[in-house]
Amino acid sequence: MLRAGLLALLVFAPLPFGSVQPWAVLAIELGAAALALAALPVLWGEAGALTGRARGLLAAAVVLVGIGLGQLLPLPAGPVRALAGPTAEGRAAVLGAAAAMAMWAGVLLSSSRAGLACALAATVLIL
Helix, strand or coil: CHHHHHHHHHHHCCHHHHCCCHHHHHHHHHHHHHHHHHHHHHHHHCCCCCCHHHHHHHHHHHHHHHHHHHCCCCCCHHHHHHHCHHHHHHHHHHHHHHHHHHHHHHHHCCCHHHHHHHHHHHHHHHC
């Protein structure tokens, strides 16, 4: 299955690079990522596929990707205050200003785009 996927990827990969549509390139990138994820358990479980040093590098790469994915998750306010006080203060100020601007934008302006533009401009001026 991995060989067929790799061959399909090699055959179809040049096609989206002549295209102007971003979805075509995304499809190839997602296919490559899926193949890489499918190959990891095969490489890890096969006895002679990886040496000890290569296994260590693969484990380090998996940990690095895990750290990157973990940073995508937003922290609650308590841990942010404990880890980075100034960041928590800035976050509270921006959220307070955005809430105030959203309230006033809803009262003063009927157009959603105009209200959003005013709220963004006011937030930029506040910061």
